[in-house]
Amino acid sequence: MERWVGKVAVVTGASSGIGAAITVALVQAGLQVVGLARRKHKIDELAKNLSDKPGKLYSIATDVTKETEIIDAFDWIKNNVGPVHTLINNAGIIRGTNLIDGSTSLWKETFDTNVLGLCIATREALTNMRANKVDGHIIHINSIFGHHCSKAKFFNVYPASKYAVTALTETLRRELNSNNSKIKVTSISPGLVKTDIGLNGGVLDLKTWKEFLSTLTFLNPEDVAGAVMYALATPPHVQIHELTIKPVGER
Ligand code: NDP
Numbered sequence: 001m002e003r004w005v006g007k008v009a010v011v012t013g014a015s016s017g018i019g020a021a022i023t024v025a026l027v028q029a030g031l032q033v034v035g036l037a038r039r040k041h042k043i044d045e046l047a048k049n050l051s052d053k054p055g056k057l058y059s060i061a062t063d064v065t066k067e068t069e070i071i072d073a074f075d076w077i078k079n080n081v082g083p084v085h086t087l088i089n090n091a092g093i094i095r096g097t098n099l100i101d102g103s104t105s106l107w108k109e110t111f112d113t114n115v116l117g118l119c120i121a122t123r124e125a126l127t128n129m130r131a132n133k134v135d136g137h138i139i140h141i142n143s144i145f146g147h148h149c150s151k152a153k154f155f156n157v158y159p160a161s162k163y164a165v166t167a168l169t170e171t172l173r174r175e176l177n178s179n180n181s182k183i184k185v186t187s188i189s190p191g192l193v194k195t196d197i198g199l200n201g202g203v204l205d206l207k208t209w210k211e212f213l214s215t216l217t218f219l220n221p222e223d224v225a226g227a228v229m230y231a232l233a234t235p236p237h238v239q240i241h242e243l244t245i246k247p248v249g250e251r
Contacts, residue, residue, distance in 0.1 A: 019090040032056045060077075092113060094156075134183075165187065189245070191244075
């Protein structure tokens with residue numbers, strides 16, 4: 001990771017779970033990390049705990065469903081931190097709403113967060129990278145449910161949003177290739193990871209979530225952070241397209 005020391009990483013959804021673990025790993029590796037999330041105070045708490053580490057952590061209160069907030073965040077980064085070298089599109093939600101009689105507003109929130117938020121952040125990061133002639137790296141935190149649908153009924157329309165991430169990863173790589181760009185694009189698809197995603201937004205009550213967790217084996221957020229670091233550490237000519245990571249025992 002030596003060539004990444006001092007470089008600028010933007011992590012969406014840095015306030016908890018996988019995004020927080022990625023943020024910690026990047027700061028420990030010496031990067032300047034800008035964490036975006038609505039709960040800015042959680043990123044500030046992380047920053048306090050990381051103050052003796054080689055990198056630096058900035059926080060910007062950003063709702064990725066609001067285009068202007070993403071644009072403002074990248075403007076702030078341009079003016080206060082420097083050229084962006086990597087964007088980790090991690091912010092994501094699961095909402096309990098099925099297709100046959102679900103809620104339009106929850107469908108919209110799912111796609112605004114998991115799909116459009118990713119598109120807008122990617123566009124802004126690429127604008128920054130290209131203006132600064134940076135051969136950067138865009139990483140999408142996708143999901144195994146970006147490749148097949150879940151049997152668990154409460155995932156509902158979530159897999160559809162992650163299938164979109166799979167398609168957008170390919171689309172982006174093709175667009176960049178046709179522009180002779182050296183910017184890398186990687187999709188990382190974890191199996192189940194022990195985070196509060198099923199509780200954030202009240203999809204499940206605590207009892208149901210705990211029962212669900214007790215039936216399965218899980219990855220830790222740090223395992224996914226390790227996959228991100230692996231993808232970033234590849235030499236400039238090597239691009240990881242898709243990395244699937246599951247706990248041992250998960251089919
Ligand atoms: P968490 O709920 O712990 O974290 C979700 C993160 O996304 C939070 O930091 C949250 O920040 C942020 N976020 C959600 N909505 C918004 C928004 N509108 N604007 C800005 N940030 C937002 O869940 P995970 O860590 O589990 O999820 C992270 C990613 O990993 C997601 O994309 C998820 O789909 C994916 N994933 C998770 C798996 C799992 O089993 N946990 C498995 C495979 C993939 P805040 O609320 O402060 O805004």
